[in-house]
Amino acid sequence: MSRPSLPPPELRAFLEELVRRTSAVCGDRLLSVLAVGSLALGDYRHGRSDVDVTVVVDPAPPRADLAPLAATLAHPALPCPAAGLELVVYAADFAARPSGEAGYLLDLNTGPSLPERVSYDPADASDFWYVIDRSVAHQAGLPLYGAPAREVIAAPDRPTVLAALRASVREHADGDGHLADNRVLNGCRATVHCRTGHWFAKRRAGEIVAASEPAFESLVAEALRSFERPRAEAAVLPAGDVREFLRWVAARVEEAAEGAGV
Numbered sequence: 001m002s003r004p005s006l007p008p009p010e011l012r013a014f015l016e017e018l019v020r021r022t023s024a025v026c027g028d029r030l031l032s033v034l035a036v037g038s039l040a041l042g043d044y045r046h047g048r049s050d051v052d053v054t055v056v057v058d059p060a061p062p063r064a065d066l067a068p069l070a071a072t073l074a075h076p077a078l079p080c081p082a083a084g085l086e087l088v089v090y091a092a093d094f095a096a097r098p099s100g101e102a103g104y105l106l107d108l109n110t111g112p113s114l115p116e117r118v119s120y121d122p123a124d125a126s127d128f129w130y131v132i133d134r135s136v137a138h139q140a141g142l143p144l145y146g147a148p149a150r151e152v153i154a155a156p157d158r159p160t161v162l163a164a165l166r167a168s169v170r171e172h173a174d175g176d177g178h179l180a181d182n183r184v185l186n187g188c189r190a191t192v193h194c195r196t197g198h199w200f201a202k203r204r205a206g207e208i209v210a211a212s213e214p215a216f217e218s219l220v221a222e223a224l225r226s227f228e229r230p231r232a233e234a235a236v237l238p239a240g241d242v243r244e245f246l247r248w249v250a251a252r253v254e255e256a257a258e259g260a261g262v
Contacts, residue, residue: 008044014081019145022055025069031092032056032146036133040140043201047230050084054137056152058092063120066106070118075110083231084111095153100160102130113231128164131156136199162257165190169253173246180237184223187249194256216245
């Protein structure tokens with residue numbers, strides 16, 4: 001799957017308005033707006049995927065200025081055509097250095113299929129989500145406004161990313177709040193990153209693991225078929241098989257972490 005040069009047509013008007021509203025609130029502080037996640041990796045699935053956006057500002061605005069930003073971007077004030085919008089705002093001085101912390105100024109989850117969440121305190125969140133997102137952003141962030149990703153987002157080092165993957169696999173092994181197909185395909189993405197040091201879209205990572213691991217080929221193929229459907233129509237995968245697969249993934253992450261001295 002090739003990296004996109006433009007967002008999908010069904011998202012362009014939404015993203016243009018998101019940038020306009022973000023610029024109107026942040027003014028001269030706005031340094032960059034980047035599409036990350038599935039949009040950046042070329043595998044956005046309309047009706048299934050979230051829109052992941054990273055905003056970088058310089059200097060950091062006071063919290064009182066961030067609340068209007070969250071309000072103007074929240075669904076339905078800005079109707080989200082995707083399953084949801086996950087938007088994170090970072091100060092430029094934080095984003096420019098490698099870190100294992102969440103470190104955000106604002107974390108907004110909103111949209112038709114996402115529980116509403118607005119946080120201004122990174123202590124409220126698990127660091128690993130943000131480490132992985134910044135690593136993906138550095139590799140593949142799609143500029144919507146301003147400076148390109150590699151000029152504003154530092155790549156976390158490999159031990160930090162592997163520690164984040166370890167925490168991510170634990171989170172998905174618990175299964176709470178996660179669709180089974182997404183748990184499996186996130187496990188595939190973690191495995192392929194451990195092997196290659198490169199981020200692949202979930203479906204491509206699933207294809208790679210299915211081709212190389214006959215013991216899990218059937219489960220991953222079922223997860224890939226399910227991932228083609230809207231979230232509400234996702235398949236129920238065999239719980240024992242999912243747990244066994246994620247134990248295998250955890251072992252692959254541990255091997256890579258040991259090799260990196262984590």
